[in-house]
Amino acid sequence: MGTAATEPLLVCREVTKQFGALTAVNKMSFTLMPGEVLGIGGPNGAGKTTLFEAISGLNPATSGEIIFQGRNITGLPPEALCHAGIARTFQLNAGFDSLTVRGNVEIAAYFGRQNRLIPGLRIGRDVARHVDEALAAVGLTGKDDEIVGRLPVLDRKLLMLAGALASNPTLLLMDEPVGGLNPKEIDHVMAVVRKIAARGITIILIEHVMRFLVQLSSRVLIMHHGEKIYEGKPQGLIEDRNVVDVYLGEGASQRLGNLMKEQASA
Numbered sequence: 664m665g666t667a668a669t670e671p672l673l674v675c676r677e678v679t680k681q682f683g684a685l686t687a688v689n690k691m692s693f694t695l696m697p698g699e700v701l702g703i704g705g706p707n708g709a710g711k712t713t714l715f716e717a718i719s720g721l722n723p724a725t726s727g728e729i730i731f732q733g734r735n736i737t738g739l740p741p742e743a744l745c746h747a748g749i750a751r752t753f754q755l756n757a758g759f760d761s762l763t764v765r766g767n768v769e770i771a772a773y774f775g776r777q778n779r780l781i782p783g784l785r786i787g788r789d790v791a792r793h794v795d796e797a798l799a800a801v802g803l804t805g806k807d808d809e810i811v812g813r814l815p816v817l818d819r820k821l822l823m824l825a826g827a828l829a830s831n832p833t834l835l836l837m838d839e840p841v842g843g844l845n846p847k848e849i850d851h852v853m854a855v856v857r858k859i860a861a862r863g864i865t866i867i868l869i870e871h872v873m874r875f876l877v878q879l880s881s882r883v884l885i886m887h888h889g890e891k892i893y894e895g896k897p898q899g900l901i902e903d904r905n906v907v908d909v910y911l912g913e914g915a916s917q918r919l920g921n922l923m924k925e926q927a928s929a
């Protein structure tokens with residue numbers, strides 16, 4: 664049975680992650696509705712990636728609860744979460760460098776959707792179709808045979824996204840999808856993310872590039888020292904003294920204000 668639109672897709676309740684004496688994420692709570700795009704920002708070391716690690720199962724929370732589609736998924740391993748419909752991309756390039764673009768996405772499509780205790784010897788027609796769709800969704804069609812280790816940075820970011828999409832996610836977590844890209848490349852990724860959101864995939868994205876974050880997100884959450892210091896509309900960010908002081912700064916805040924005004928009048 665699917666989740667009704669009025670039920671949250673994801674609920675994080677007092678999620679805490681400690682590394683020894685360091686509390687990297689401190690009692691984070693938030694709710695995500697299906698179809699939302701939630702943007703997470705905050706200074707370096709705020710705990711954003713650690714929160715993703717907990718949700719995606721790569722580094723489980725020390726305490727707290729994570730509920731996905733009404734099911735308690737706290738502490739489940741990454742492969743179980745992937746099969747349940749949670750996919751993610753990484754801040755740094757992740758992929759099999761010596762394989763081709765297609766080979767990488769095939770692995771995601773083949774292993775990302777279900778358990779494969781005894782891997783088959785050939786890629787079936789269904790998997791091939793999922794790979795074609797994922798490559799097309801990010802704009803990598805035609806680059807199937809390129810070796811991943813030789814790809815430019817934009818294509819590597821898109822490849823991670825294609826791999827995540829090939830696992831057929833309901834919830835997609837993106838960790839700094841445009842870090843290190845130039846403005847034109849950022850625009851390309853923005854268009855891809857818009858298309859993914861339009862397909863109904865719920866998204867959480869972490870990003871320092873604020874124009875990307877505010878233009879894509881229906882809601883924004885800002886973290887500082889492992890805690891939530893802001894949650895609300897992107898427009899409210901520049902009016903929040905604390906967010907301006909600890910994260911945006913006056914200059915960036917003004918530029919962001921101008922951008923949002925332009926957007927509103929467009």
Ligand SMILES: Nc1ncnc2c1ncn2[C@@H]1O[C@H](COP(=O)(O)OP(=O)(O)OP(=O)(O)O)[C@@H](O)[C@H]1O
Binds near residue numbers: 709712
């Ligand atoms: N495996 C780990 N072991 C010990 N400390 C860690 C580990 N991973 C993260 N930390 C610490 O936890 C804190 C939060 O780190 P995290 O990477 O989640 O921040 P972030 O908000 O994603 O930062 P950035 O914007 O720089 O990516 C930092 O102080 C970091 O040094």
